[in-house]
Amino acid sequence: MRRDLFLYLLVLPGLLFFLIFKYVPMWGVLISFQNYSPYLGLWHSEWVGFAHFDRLFSNPDFFLLLRNTLAINALNLIFFFPLPIMLSLTMNEIRTRWFKGAVQSVIYLPHFLSWVVIAGISLIMLSESEGIVNGLIAAAGGERIDFLTNPRYFWGVLTVQSIWKEVGWGTVIFLAAIAGVDVQLYEAAKLDGAGKLRQIWHVTLPAIRNVIIILLILRIGHMMDVGFEQVYLMMNGTVSEVAEVFDTYVYRAGILQGQFSFSTAVGLFKSVVGLVLVVIANRLSKKFGEEGLY
Numbered sequence: 001m002r003r004d005l006f007l008y009l010l011v012l013p014g015l016l017f018f019l020i021f022k023y024v025p026m027w028g029v030l031i032s033f034q035n036y037s038p039y040l041g042l043w044h045s046e047w048v049g050f051a052h053f054d055r056l057f058s059n060p061d062f063f064l065l066l067r068n069t070l071a072i073n074a075l076n077l078i079f080f081f082p083l084p085i086m087l088s089l090t091m092n093e094i095r096t097r098w099f100k101g102a103v104q105s106v107i108y109l110p111h112f113l114s115w116v117v118i119a120g121i122s123l124i125m126l127s128e129s130e131g132i133v134n135g136l137i138a139a140a141g142g143e144r145i146d147f148l149t150n151p152r153y154f155w156g157v158l159t160v161q162s163i164w165k166e167v168g169w170g171t172v173i174f175l176a177a178i179a180g181v182d183v184q185l186y187e188a189a190k191l192d193g194a195g196k197l198r199q200i201w202h203v204t205l206p207a208i209r210n211v212i213i214i215l216l217i218l219r220i221g222h223m224m225d226v227g228f229e230q231v232y233l234m235m236n237g238t239v240s241e242v243a244e245v246f247d248t249y250v251y252r253a254g255i256l257q258g259q260f261s262f263s264t265a266v267g268l269f270k271s272v273v274g275l276v277l278v279v280i281a282n283r284l285s286k287k288f289g290e291e292g293l294y
Helices: 005-033 051-058 062-080 082-092 097-112 115-126 132-139 151-166 171-179 183-191 196-207 209-221 228-234 237-243 246-255 260-287
Strands: none
Touching: 005 051, 005 260, 051 062, 051 260, 062 082, 062 151, 062 237, 062 246, 082 097, 082 171, 082 196, 097 151, 115 132, 115 151, 115 228, 151 228, 151 237, 171 196, 171 209, 183 196, 196 209, 209 260, 228 237, 228 246, 246 260
């Protein structure tokens, strides 16, 4: 401790953050086993065991919520997760520094926009009567499409929104990983006659494989989490069947109606499922010879 004092001081702010905002609030999960009353407090509220979990699992909408949550996250996993990798590989080949910086600035910018702004842009672009996209479709002789009110398009719209907003920011880690690849490996590949695509396939991707696996495991751990703001802002009565997820359900049934114990039980259920998915994904990665998350 005395030898590495300054290193521990460097780590201290991060440790305090996790201690205060992650570990201390974990005591709050106790209210999922109570009929919590703010007037009685945590230790004097009535204990009801697994009653709130029984209510959740016996709810006729439970499997609907589960289906929508997993479907939206599965689409993001399939279509969104690979794109930052592909974009990073492409940007790494740009040799003109000012152009590369300009491209990075443009694709990073949507990350700093709030979901309220993104939802507003989506309404302007996709409105059936006045949207720009439908205007182009009509001008080309096609029929206008109800992107915002047809349940068939809702999941796709959310996926496109997520890609447009976060794909640029997702390249930060992958570009940093690519920057750490030994240049001598590329030189050796060139001597062996490998072109750009062969260098990417046999040098770059294997070098950043561990980073990809770790981020994939973390992403799988968030399969039960859907951005509340994004879904809530895009939801309307005509698409509620495919839009209702655990986060919006907790807000309506838990927060608005003051059912704090029930909403905490739903949150605990999501956390446990996420933990199980992380453990399974990590074991599978190690089984296939990868380092894994831990």
